Amino acid sequence: MGYYIGLDGGGTFTDCVAMDSDGQIRFAKAPTTTENFSDGMFDALTALAEEWGITLSDLITSTERFSLGTTVGTNLLVERKGARTGLLTTAGHGDAILMMRGSGRITGLDPELYYHPQATDKPEPLVPKNLIREVNERVDCEGEVVVPLNMQEVEDAVRSLVEDQGVEAIAVSFLWSFRRPDHELEAMRIINRIAPNVYVSCSHKVAPRMGEYERTVATVINSYVAQKTAIYFAGAAERLKEAGFNHPLLVMQVTGGILPVKAALEVPLTSLGSGPVGGLMGSAALANQLGHSNVIATDMGGTSFEVGLIVDGEPLVSDENVVSQYRYKQLQLQTTSIACGGGSVAYLAPYSRSIRVGPQSAGANPGPVCYRRGGTEPTVTDADVVLGLISADTFLGGKMPLDRDAAVRAMENLGRQVGLSAEEAAAGILKINNAKAAELIRQQTVIRGYDPRDFMLFAYGGAGPLHAFAYASELGVKGVVIPLGNGASTLSAYGSASSNLVRFFEKEQLFRYPFPLEELNGLINKLEAEAHGALTEMGRAPEDISLERFAQMRYSGQWLHSLLRKLPGGVYGQAEMGQIVDEFKATYDALYGSGAGRVSQGVELFSVRIRATAYLRRPEQAFHIKKESRIDEAARLGHRTIVWPDDIEKVSSEVFDGRYLRFGNRVTGPAVVELPHTSVAVGKGQTLSCDVLGNMVLDL
Amino acid sequence: MEEPEKLVCDGIARGYVPPEVLSISPRLRLYSSSSATEVDPITYEVIRNTLLNINLEHGQTIQKLSISPITMIVRDFQCAILTEVGDVMCLGPYLLYLGNMLALITKWILENRSDEPGIQDGDVFLCNDPYVGTSHQQDTGLTSPVFWEGELFCWVANSVHYSDVGGPVPGSFCLASEDIRQDPPCFPPMKLAEAGKLRVDVEQLFLRQSRLPSTVDMDLHAAIAGLNLARERIIKLIQRYGPEIVKAVIDEVMDAGERAVVEKLQMIPDGRWSERVYTEVSVPGDRGIYVSQINIVKEGEYLYVDNEGTSPQVGAINNTYAGLAGGVLAPLTIMLGYDLAGTSGGLYRRVKFRPVFGTITCADFPAPISTAGVYNMPMVVATATGAVAKMIACADSPLREKAIGMADVHAYGGWIFNGINQHGQFFVGMSAGMATGALPASPVRDGVDTGGLFWVPGMEASNVEENEMAWPVLTLYRRENAAGAAGAGKFRSGLGAEEAWILHGTEQMDVHVYMDESFVKNQGMMGGNPGGRAFFKVKRSTDVNQMLANGSIPQNYDELKGEEEKTFFKGPPIVLKRGDIWCTNLPNFAGFGDPLRRDPELVAKDLADGKLTVHEAQIVYGLVLATDGSVDVDGTSAYRESRYLKRLGTIAKSPLKSSS
Amino acid sequence: MERQQVLIGDNLRLARVEGAIYFICACGQTLGSGDENFKDYCLVEESATASIGAGYKASDQGMADQVCFREFFCPSCGLRQATEIARVGDPYLSDIQPRL
Numbered sequence A: 001m002g003y004y005i006g007l008d009g010g011g012t013f014t015d016c017v018a019m020d021s022d023g024q025i026r027f028a029k030a031p032t033t034t035e036n037f038s039d040g041m042f043d044a045l046t047a048l049a050e051e052w053g054i055t056l057s058d059l060i061t062s063t064e065r066f067s068l069g070t071t072v073g074t075n076l077l078v079e080r081k082g083a084r085t086g087l088l089t090t091a092g093h094g095d096a097i098l099m100m101r102g103s104g105r106i107t108g109l110d111p112e113l114y115y116h117p118q119a120t121d122k123p124e125p126l127v128p129k130n131l132i133r134e135v136n137e138r139v140d141c142e143g144e145v146v147v148p149l150n151m152q153e154v155e156d157a158v159r160s161l162v163e164d165q166g167v168e169a170i171a172v173s174f175l176w177s178f179r180r181p182d183h184e185l186e187a188m189r190i191i192n193r194i195a196p197n198v199y200v201s202c203s204h205k206v207a208p209r210m211g212e213y214e215r216t217v218a219t220v221i222n223s224y225v226a227q228k229t230a231i232y233f234a235g236a237a238e239r240l241k242e243a244g245f246n247h248p249l250l251v252m253q254v255t256g257g258i259l260p261v262k263a264a265l266e267v268p269l270t271s272l273g274s275g276p277v278g279g280l281m282g283s284a285a286l287a288n289q290l291g292h293s294n295v296i297a298t299d300m301g302g303t304s305f306e307v308g309l310i311v312d313g314e315p316l317v318s319d320e321n322v323v324s325q326y327r328y329k330q331l332q333l334q335t336t337s338i339a340c341g342g343g344s345v346a347y348l349a350p351y352s353r354s355i356r357v358g359p360q361s362a363g364a365n366p367g368p369v370c371y372r373r374g375g376t377e378p379t380v381t382d383a384d385v386v387l388g389l390i391s392a393d394t395f396l397g398g399k400m401p402l403d404r405d406a407a408v409r410a411m412e413n414l415g416r417q418v419g420l421s422a423e424e425a426a427a428g429i430l431k432i433n434n435a436k437a438a439e440l441i442r443q444q445t446v447i448r449g450y451d452p453r454d455f456m457l458f459a460y461g462g463a464g465p466l467h468a469f470a471y472a473s474e475l476g477v478k479g480v481v482i483p484l485g486n487g488a489s490t491l492s493a494y495g496s497a498s499s500n501l502v503r504f505f506e507k508e509q510l511f512r513y514p515f516p517l518e519e520l521n522g523l524i525n526k527l528e529a530e531a532h533g534a535l536t537e538m539g540r541a542p543e544d545i546s547l548e549r550f551a552q553m554r555y556s557g558q559w560l561h562s563l564l565r566k567l568p569g570g571v572y573g574q575a576e577m578g579q580i581v582d583e584f585k586a587t588y589d590a591l592y593g594s595g596a597g598r599v600s601q602g603v604e605l606f607s608v609r610i611r612a613t614a615y616l617r618r619p620e621q622a623f624h625i626k627k628e629s630r631i632d633e634a635a636r637l638g639h640r641t642i643v644w645p646d647d648i649e650k651v652s653s654e655v656f657d658g659r660y661l662r663f664g665n666r667v668t669g670p671a672v673v674e675l676p677h678t679s680v681a682v683g684k685g686q687t688l689s690c691d692v693l694g695n696m697v698l699d700l
Numbered sequence B: 001m002e003e004p005e006k007l008v009c010d011g012i013a014r015g016y017v018p019p020e021v022l023s024i025s026p027r028l029r030l031y032s033s034s035s036a037t038e039v040d041p042i043t044y045e046v047i048r049n050t051l052l053n054i055n056l057e058h059g060q061t062i063q064k065l066s067i068s069p070i071t072m073i074v075r076d077f078q079c080a081i082l083t084e085v086g087d088v089m090c091l092g093p094y095l096l097y098l099g100n101m102l103a104l105i106t107k108w109i110l111e112n113r114s115d116e117p118g119i120q121d122g123d124v125f126l127c128n129d130p131y132v133g134t135s136h137q138q139d140t141g142l143t144s145p146v147f148w149e150g151e152l153f154c155w156v157a158n159s160v161h162y163s164d165v166g167g168p169v170p171g172s173f174c175l176a177s178e179d180i181r182q183d184p185p186c187f188p189p190m191k192l193a194e195a196g197k198l199r200v201d202v203e204q205l206f207l208r209q210s211r212l213p214s215t216v217d218m219d220l221h222a223a224i225a226g227l228n229l230a231r232e233r234i235i236k237l238i239q240r241y242g243p244e245i246v247k248a249v250i251d252e253v254m255d256a257g258e259r260a261v262v263e264k265l266q267m268i269p270d271g272r273w274s275e276r277v278y279t280e281v282s283v284p285g286d287r288g289i290y291v292s293q294i295n296i297v298k299e300g301e302y303l304y305v306d307n308e309g310t311s312p313q314v315g316a317i318n319n320t321y322a323g324l325a326g327g328v329l330a331p332l333t334i335m336l337g338y339d340l341a342g343t344s345g346g347l348y349r350r351v352k353f354r355p356v357f358g359t360i361t362c363a364d365f366p367a368p369i370s371t372a373g374v375y376n377m378p379m380v381v382a383t384a385t386g387a388v389a390k391m392i393a394c395a396d397s398p399l400r401e402k403a404i405g406m407a408d409v410h411a412y413g414g415w416i417f418n419g420i421n422q423h424g425q426f427f428v429g430m431s432a433g434m435a436t437g438a439l440p441a442s443p444v445r446d447g448v449d450t451g452g453l454f455w456v457p458g459m460e461a462s463n464v465e466e467n468e469m470a471w472p473v474l475t476l477y478r479r480e481n482a483a484g485a486a487g488a489g490k491f492r493s494g495l496g497a498e499e500a501w502i503l504h505g506t507e508q509m510d511v512h513v514y515m516d517e518s519f520v521k522n523q524g525m526m527g528g529n530p531g532g533r534a535f536f537k538v539k540r541s542t543d544v545n546q547m548l549a550n551g552s553i554p555q556n557y558d559e560l561k562g563e564e565e566k567t568f569f570k571g572p573p574i575v576l577k578r579g580d581i582w583c584t585n586l587p588n589f590a591g592f593g594d595p596l597r598r599d600p601e602l603v604a605k606d607l608a609d610g611k612l613t614v615h616e617a618q619i620v621y622g623l624v625l626a627t628d629g630s631v632d633v634d635g636t637s638a639y640r641e642s643r644y645l646k647r648l649g650t651i652a653k654s655p656l657k658s659s660s
Numbered sequence C: 001m002e003r004q005q006v007l008i009g010d011n012l013r014l015a016r017v018e019g020a021i022y023f024i025c026a027c028g029q030t031l032g033s034g035d036e037n038f039k040d041y042c043l044v045e046e047s048a049t050a051s052i053g054a055g056y057k058a059s060d061q062g063m064a065d066q067v068c069f070r071e072f073f074c075p076s077c078g079l080r081q082a083t084e085i086a087r088v089g090d091p092y093l094s095d096i097q098p099r100l
Ligand SMILES: [Zn+2]
Pocket: C025, C026, C027, C028, C029, C074, C075, C076, C077, C078, C079
């Protein structure tokens, strides 16, 4: 028997999933150990082996593939625990990363804070001024050298950074290096020669995009997290090897693919924040098997609500990310998040006698009032408890009894101030929270020209399955899937287990319509050859490799807007070019109104992107074949009075233990299905059924 | 010609000032709420949040789809949702002074167009007339009614800076204009779209004036796309919750905002606060100095604002009533309405204007207005900021902590230039020297270095690479200013930035607008130093190209060999040529309090960060260092004491006095 | 609630002293009564704006000479209570007049 394991670590829990050669899957989790990650990882693997009824050693030695997703890089950054990093940049431009384009004070913050300057500040610098060195070199916008690189200055700067300042890593970011990387490459050679132990990354490699600020940030973060990320991966690989695993460890990437550690470490930044991406990839893999081509993937946890879209079977890709108010350019699967989750705090809005929810969160500490950790402000989770959607006794499988009375008192206190009962206030909090979630989804779909009614909504994360019944029905989606049912909280791990090898090869180069075809075809050829070569180098057979072409297009002058267009294969002539441009214009008008794009304004194609995928073979996930219409008595936990938020009416609702629900079982709302790490609420008139893959499907 | 005292504020002879109750044709049916409608607190919050998001989406659409950097990067635009009678319900985190202007345009339309040609569902009105309600002709407003079952429910509106709207000068800033007929044309409100259909004749009329019709066309359609989106979403909201409920929420948002402001007004003692800012040169060649003054009287729960003390209107340095009101409301939005998330309508109700007309900050027709965007508007905002900040600094805690010193007076826009770029295309460039911004000092903390301009909250500086792609220039350096005397204080201003440029990919380029102040215009706060002087320096025939060829990029304008061009504030157009180097800046802004009262450790931190020289630490801040480089605490105290004594010993009492 | 005093920034206040209202420096020095301009009770130094520091000097001296930099010092402790950029000869701006 062979196993295919996916593991997601770095959050509160280390989650893992294994599929065997027969396509059966099992999940397990264990608390993350921050001191030594591998300990928690092996705790989780031990639990996983128990699920299969085998020894840890048997599990590891018979594992065929092991892929790992992690938030370690994000943690390093947020906690400022990365390497002491120096920055080498073009003379005259060392302040760019400090000036943050004048918008670092508010980047990524709630727009309400924009009007309140005294409540905002810039973040701590990633690289302090004394670790920034400028050298003489200059390239212009056409990629022509204006001033050659002064190698002596590079050497002096590196010596000063390494010997005087003790930097462990260096980021090299020169102006226009994405047009001509020679100077950055030369600087890297010099650094490697005189300081071979210092980690170096170059901006043309990490983020080859126009805009020196965002490119520099990406490169600095990359250098900042690189070594510790490498140690983390090496530690995991080493422990696995000792335990008898003899394949390369694979690492989840924000691009939605996995890569061997060696390739992943070429740009460690692409492993940063692969957690949410794992959830999205897990959704995509399940959706693919279920035949859903359009999915809204929603992850509601304690503090945030993340949304990603899968359109025509493909997760959408974005170019930008924000961490700690630093914005950078990077290709990654698009996820958008707002502060909206179980821990979001409800409070009295000053002056208007109404209730607001968030963006402040009680987090895990003190947490909701009902957690008994000293929290005094009612949260969304408290509202769930007051209404009865969460049972105070069976929360987290009964491991953490909640203080319902305290939650009720806090809710009464809030409600009194606006003339509402505790239950009315609690119902209101859910409505507001759900409306915010629905609003984010609406923005992510409708504004991009997608109709939510064409989508299935996947709900996971600690608070997603409990609230989806409401936020999903706001949008009129086709239905809701609680992916993997019982395994919904391990979806990220499932995602890394089910991903393929993916690499992007991209070049930003401006082509104005009419495109110089020879140049464009040449660029595509070159990138495709590079892509193909890289995957064959990883040992993939040519027949397993697929290449797809994309282009970013815009109207001339639109720096903040572009449409990503999938391009046809083959060599382009006049006819293909005309078609590409016509389709761009048609899409633009469909999105922004007929005539929004002006014919007089030129069209530009400014970046060519090749996605190279090597499909990995894995067993088909086993279908549950035997349909059970009768619900196992073990699943029936009796009835509980729940106040459903829509009509604030007390209804006796049946409660189920989700672990005992089987394919074919059907639960009619109002009901709650409890799972060890979350619960699924089934509203009145809704039904929940279990499908062939172990997902729970909520019909609205 | 009529006598000035007979002028009415009709938006024709003099800036439009709407009456308390508008005169609207009975042909137009307004949706009015029944005051009895009760909205539960939950629905209220859901709808409020959705309305704010609709307006943000409106703004983001403009930002994404427009192509002039001034709009998409610098956020020189605004969008708003207004009530059926044109009161601002909420505005976006963009150029704040434009918010009230959208109200003025809309109210004027209600009073003057509701009968003929009438206001219909699907109309979009275009207006760039400063006497009706724009800051200058380039900031063209679009406003569109939202109807529900035949009744006017509310309005959605935006104002966008269009790169060139005609007139004698590329970019449409007409520095030499002495009459509005030498300015770009003014269009009082006219229908750009009628009953949902774009009027190509009106569109063509507007575009025909421009040197950049294609760019303006894209931006105009970005603005239309924003309006359409906002209008459709509001209709959906009404469909879902019913018009009574949505209307009741809009009314309540305004009332709640008003209550919030009243509560803050109660924390401020009654009194009068003023600020005075000087400007210079009314048209090129003039040597005059002119005054902008704002006075705020706080009486009970209202603010009364006037501009008494301001110079009579003159030359090309004027703005209309719209500019005065908008410029005053901008800093009030930040210092009194900071917790309203842009729902500023309630604040506006508590501010009463008593303008002195015929002045440079409230000019009568036919004073030219086109340059106001770079000269008058920031000046009015700055003057108002000074007065508001002093008032807020007298308030009870915690309100007093929200005071912010004066920011930019004239550098806004930096410089405006045109030519043929490296791609062979004609272009008009507007480099936002201000875009990196700086947060001025406050009574409780330092400002924030390159922390953005607070009255354009969402503003952003372009990347150097974006500039070099669009214009035939090369930036030699762009760096934060030093923390010297400029903006010094017990709490210092955030630092601005400086940039040095050369031509690249072209032989010459014309600069029509540039800011080289003859003297600093910024005022310090409560004993703090004023901010720095905005400059535009040019050196001719330098050896810059030789230096580049030798492998070295000049890093200090002042050390470069060449002939210093004598520049003037509003000097004649400058033709930049190969071999010239020019340097622009956004100075530091206002400091707060006596610099000798600054915590020595904060001075030492700036020293350690390389933001201050040892010499300036001593001269400006009275800091004394020990031999090991640490702060000599006792030495600093003693030295500062000697500085106080020196002030007492050497200064004779001045014979000048304030006016009665 | 009756206001007993108004704090103006952190080194000046408006307060009642034996029934009358005065501006008072942090050092205790009175700077005129509440309906006067406290600047009239300060030591005033007037200098060229170029003297403020580096970067303040412009090429157009003729224009710069029309304005000056004013510093208002407490006559007792030497603290700088206010500054003004002003046209030479213009009266001091009476800019802070809270009432008790
Ligand atoms: Zn004193």
